[in-house]
Amino acid sequence: MKNDNTEHYIQMPDAVLNALAGVLPAIFESTSLEQVIGAFTRALDARLGWVALIEQPQTLSVRVSGYCPCREQDVYQMLADRRLQAYKWNTVVWEHGVGKHFFSQSEGNLCALESAVLGKLRYQQGDVAGYFFLAFSHRFYSQKLLRNISAIISSAIKEYLIKHSVNSFFSNDKQEIVAQYTTLFFNAPILINSFSAENRCILWNGECQRLFGWSKDELNHFPDPLALFYPDLAVRERVRASVTTVPGEKMQEWYPIDKNGRVLTTLWSNILLPDHSILNIGVDITARKREEQRLARKAITDDLTQCLNRAGILAQLNEILLRNRHHAIQNGMSVVMFDLDYFKSINDRWGHSVGDIALSCFGRELQAHPLPGMVAGRLGGEEFLAILPAADSQLAWRFIEQFRQRLTNSQVMPGYYDLRISFSAGIISLRSGEVMPVSEVLKQVDEALYGAKRNGRGMSVIAGDTPAMGS
Ligand SMILES: Nc1nc2c(ncn2[C@@H]2O[C@H](COP(=O)(O)OP(=O)(O)OP(=O)(O)O)[C@@H](O)[C@H]2O)c(=O)[nH]1
Numbered sequence: 010m011k012n013d014n015t016e017h018y019i020q021m022p023d024a025v026l027n028a029l030a031g032v033l034p035a036i037f038e039s040t041s042l043e044q045v046i047g048a049f050t051r052a053l054d055a056r057l058g059w060v061a062l063i064e065q066p067q068t069l070s071v072r073v074s075g076y077c078p079c080r081e082q083d084v085y086q087m088l089a090d091r092r093l094q095a096y097k098w099n100t101v102v103w104e105h106g107v108g109k110h111f112f113s114q115s116e117g118n119l120c121a122l123e124s125a126v127l128g129k130l131r132y133q134q135g136d137v138a139g140y141f142f143l144a145f146s147h148r149f150y151s152q153k154l155l156r157n158i159s160a161i162i163s164s165a166i167k168e169y170l171i172k173h174s175v176n177s178f179f180s181n182d183k184q185e186i187v188a189q190y191t192t193l194f195f196n197a198p199i200l201i202n203s204f205s206a207e208n209r210c211i212l213w214n215g216e217c218q219r220l221f222g223w224s225k226d227e228l229n230h231f232p233d234p235l236a237l238f239y240p241d242l243a244v245r246e247r248v249r250a251s252v253t254t255v256p257g258e259k260m261q262e263w264y265p266i267d268k269n270g271r272v273l274t275t276l277w278s279n280i281l282l283p284d285h286s287i288l289n290i291g292v293d294i295t296a297r298k299r300e301e302q303r304l305a306r307k308a309i310t311d312d313l314t315q316c317l318n319r320a321g322i323l324a325q326l327n328e329i330l331l332r333n334r335h336h337a338i339q340n341g342m343s344v345v346m347f348d349l350d351y352f353k354s355i356n357d358r359w360g361h362s363v364g365d366i367a368l369s370c371f372g373r374e375l376q377a378h379p380l381p382g383m384v385a386g387r388l389g390g391e392e393f394l395a396i397l398p399a400a401d402s403q404l405a406w407r408f409i410e411q412f413r414q415r416l417t418n419s420q421v422m423p424g425y426y427d428l429r430i431s432f433s434a435g436i437i438s439l440r441s442g443e444v445m446p447v448s449e450v451l452k453q454v455d456e457a458l459y460g461a462k463r464n465g466r467g468m469s470v471i472a473g474d475t476p477a478m479g480s
Contacts (some may be wrong), residue, residue, distance in 0.1 A: 012323040062139035102155035128159040201289035222268030238265035311387040314372025322386025343405035349391035350431040350466040402438035432460035434469040
């Protein structure tokens with residue numbers, strides 16, 4: 010311990026340690042190393058202070074923070090000073106004359122520095138993370154005090170660095186996660202959007218924009234953007250009522266329209282969030298639905314005539330009979346069974362392919378001028394069925410005879426002048442509310458058709474009536 014009674018010899022242990030204790034809480038709240046070293050230099054009335062961090066041990070690059078009139082290169086040279094390198098050190102203290110030790114006369118104030126402390130910042134594994142340096146224009150009470158100062162500052166900076174690197178790790182990590190979610194959100198092949206309780210669009214991802222054609226900004230020009238997709242108020246109310254607090258097991262199918270008025274088929278899960286905004290997650294199934302419908306239509310369509318096939322027309326018969334049973338069809342309904350006359354001879358004379366053309370010509374003409382709600386199908390071979398809702402037997406009769414007339418006048422194939430199609434028909438009519446199973450309808454209409462055949466063909470017979478000659 011020295012006591013030369015100079016005015017520089019002023020730093021008493023209690024005052025120094027109190028000053029350090031007072032500044033420590035602020036250290037951990039600092040947002041930069043500049044703040045940390047600044048706080049220490051102010052608290053200890055230091056003239057010079059820096060922290061140098063080794064960022065890349067391989068290249069020994071250093072970063073300087075804090076008040077330091079020297080350049081980074083000077084710091085590095087100071088650390089490489091052979092007098093320092095001469096022995097292993099963790100803390101080096103200079104009780105006096107440190108300025109002259111490192112700086113030249115020309116550097117004025119720096120040369121006049123008295124005491125200083127240089128400390129190594131070590132990681133737990135022992136690797137050196139960096140250095141700190143504080144230099145004073147006054148002397149210290151003792152070397153031991155300087156070493157204590159060094160220990161306190163070194164551990165405070167290390168803690169700050171650990172906290173800071175953990176935070177920056179988390180903030181980097183968080184940024185990466187946010188970036189990943191943002192990319193996912195905009196590029197996900199699902200529809201994601203959200204609306205505030207005040208009907209403002211908050212989220213509108215790329216798939217929404219692609220499918221609906223509207224941008225988020227465009228939507229927010231409208232007081233109720235939902236009306237753009239569901240112009241029908243009743244549908245809108247149903248959509249709003251479909252919102253649940255937890256995602257449902259099944260998504261609901263909705264048919265919104267896009268910016269061009271195209272009707273889409275979509276599946277949605279609409280979830281109410283705690284802040285009363287609504288998160289909607291959906292899938293566009295328009296193309297899939299169209300394909301399903303095409304396949305479903307194909308499954309009930311007769312390839313040759315493009316009428317319904319047997320399964321299709323019988324399903325329709327079942328459904329329309331049910332509707333008639335429940336009085337959903339006024340004025341009753343009629344069912345007509347057609348069978349081409351002497352069709353075998355067409356095949357025999359002109360060949361099977363011409364027979365096919367005759368069948369498709371028959372199907373086309375049958376549907377050319379339909380009665381309202383009429384459905385027609387091919388039961389098989391040269392046998393067809395037509396269902397005429399809201400047609401009594403007289404109307405059905407007139408329809409058939411007009412059809413017969415058209416068929417007689419039409420040419421099945423150019424050049425085949427002798428080829429004419431004739432048919433027999435059986436009709437059955439049911440009153441509105443009348444109950445009859447499909448099998449019974451088919452049985453009775455078949456009997457009427459058989460009556461027409463038996464009585465000379467080319468005619469229509471109403472079930473239960475005496476056969477009459479057709480035109
Ligand atoms: N070209 C063609 N012929 C068919 C098809 N389905 C059934 N046929 C033919 O239709 C003919 C039906 O003959 P039949 O049951 O004897 O009846 P028809 O010759 O029309 O005589 P009637 O019904 O008694 O007036 C048969 O020769 C079958 O081969 C088909 O898809 N294409």
